[in-house]
Amino acid sequence: MTDRIRALMDSVHPRTARQRTAAIAVAILLFSAVSIFSTNGYYYGVSDHSITVPFLKASINPELYPGDYLLAQKAFNYTFFWELLALLVDATGVSIQVLFFLFYLAALYATFLAVYLVAMALFGRVDVAFLSMFFFLFSAPTLGGVKTIDPLLNTRLVATPVLLFALYYFLKERYRTSYFLQGFSFLIHPLSALYTFVMLLAATIPALRTIGFRRFLGCIGIFTLAAAPVLAWRLLYVPDGASFFEIDQEWLALMQVRNSDHAFPFWFNGWLFLRAAIVMGLFFLSWRRPPSFGKHRVVRSATAAVLVMFLLGTLFTELYPTYGVIQLQLFRSFKFLVFLAAIYAANFILAELRENRGLAAQLVAGLIPFGILSTGPSRRARRTSARRRWPSSSWVTWQCAARGPAPPTAWGRSSRWPWRCCSGTSTGWI
Numbered sequence: 001m002t003d004r005i006r007a008l009m010d011s012v013h014p015r016t017a018r019q020r021t022a023a024i025a026v027a028i029l030l031f032s033a034v035s036i037f038s039t040n041g042y043y044y045g046v047s048d049h050s051i052t053v054p055f056l057k058a059s060i061n062p063e064l065y066p067g068d069y070l071l072a073q074k075a076f077n078y079t080f081f082w083e084l085l086a087l088l089v090d091a092t093g094v095s096i097q098v099l100f101f102l103f104y105l106a107a108l109y110a111t112f113l114a115v116y117l118v119a120m121a122l123f124g125r126v127d128v129a130f131l132s133m134f135f136f137l138f139s140a141p142t143l144g145g146v147k148t149i150d151p152l153l154n155t156r157l158v159a160t161p162v163l164l165f166a167l168y169y170f171l172k173e174r175y176r177t178s179y180f181l182q183g184f185s186f187l188i189h190p191l192s193a194l195y196t197f198v199m200l201l202a203a204t205i206p207a208l209r210t211i212g213f214r215r216f217l218g219c220i221g222i223f224t225l226a227a228a229p230v231l232a233w234r235l236l237y238v239p240d241g242a243s244f245f246e247i248d249q250e251w252l253a254l255m256q257v258r259n260s261d262h263a264f265p266f267w268f269n270g271w272l273f274l275r276a277a278i279v280m281g282l283f284f285l286s287w288r289r290p291p292s293f294g295k296h297r298v299v300r301s302a303t304a305a306v307l308v309m310f311l312l313g314t315l316f317t318e319l320y321p322t323y324g325v326i327q328l329q330l331f332r333s334f335k336f337l338v339f340l341a342a343i344y345a346a347n348f349i350l351a352e353l354r355e356n357r358g359l360a361a362q363l364v365a366g367l368i369p370f371g372i373l374s375t376g377p378s379r380r381a382r383r384t385s386a387r388r389r390w391p392s393s394s395w396v397t398w399q400c401a402a403r404g405p406a407p408p409t410a411w412g413r414s415s416r417w418p419w420r421c422c423s424g425t426s427t428g429w430i
Contacts, residue, residue, distance in 0.1 A: 183226025
């Protein structure tokens with residue numbers, strides 16, 4: 001009913017509606033600019049770029065880096081995004097640095113826009129939507145070694161707004177569009193798409209009678225067709241000796257060192273668990289001010305799905321290690337709960353302050369942003385903690401050295417140890 005009234009008002013005052021839309025678009029652009037140039041920053045040539053930039057250059061010119069150990073992993077990097085960028089660089093002549101920045105700006109803008117739309121779909125209040133976007137001006141670490149807003153271009157950053165749009169359309173009961181976007185995201189970043197698919201599938205099941213079984217099967221068919229290229233790629237190109245259930249002990253030891261902050265919860269920094277507990281506590285507190293029953297049921301089902309992924313991620317990485325589950329890095333699904341928690345917290349804060357309850361309620365509402373915005377201990381403390389979690393680094397170096405010297409690398413210099421040959425075993429689902 002509210003949507004019909006708003007549509008009627010927009011038809012009566014089209015100029016006002018256009019001005020409001022333009023004002024929101026400019027405001028989101030300002031949020032993006034503040035994030036890039038002030039609060040979160042932007043970086044090029046660091047972190048994952050040491051892998052993806054050589055992949056991109058090799059796609060543009062296959063004669064580069066012959067025999068490089070790093071490029072042996074390219075066939076297992078299941079995304080079409082870098083191939084798209086390679087085509088654009090080759091077709092337009094735009095430098096990689098400029099193209100990266102343009103795509104980063106577009107993805108960041110789309111992320112803020114998606115946060116705005118999801119907040120509006122849940123609570124229908126512009127002030128809640130803007131406060132939600134404000135929270136993401138301050139990127140914070142989440143479980144699994146990822147941030148809410150990545151400061152560099154990667155496939156995870158590009159897939160995030162697409163998946164938030166999928167959530168938005170799901171909340172608007174446009175299920176086919178939602179499942180199409182989930183499948184399309186598999187072409188960009190399969191891991192993030194998998195997390196959201198599990199969350200929204202869990203939200204679909206309680207509403208199956210309303211959606212209809214035939215319509216649900218159609219949604220699954222749309223999802224499968226959209227994701228088919230990368231799913232076929234994954235089936236056709238599997239690393240030698242890889243099995244979902246069986247695991248090589250040497251590979252496991254390497255992953256516990258190289259990938260400890262991504263997939264192995266017993267190795268995570270304790271501060272991350274503390275912050276996750278604070279965020280979840282604030283999230284559940286905010287459930288006292290839920291949206292409509294149907295939309296809140298979607299959020300509850302998605303939350304339950306993430307908690308189940310946490311359980312599976314602990315059970316089959318630390319207690320009964322399994323190759324497939326380690327590769328899925330299930331704790332990274334927590335990032336999407338942080339988005340929902342921030343939106344719910346924004347609504348809770350404004351609702352409590354708006355109703356002007358007692359001083360205690362206002363203090364709680366005022367302290368919630370500190371829980372959402374807290375970023376963790378100092379950088380020096382994190383480095384110290386990281387050094388403590390790497391007791392076997394010398395053993396890994398020795399194992400890599402036993403394989404012999406590497407040829408000239410994709411970084412344009414000769415590397416004495418083929419370190420990337422070892423670490424690259426986890427690059428397939430970056």
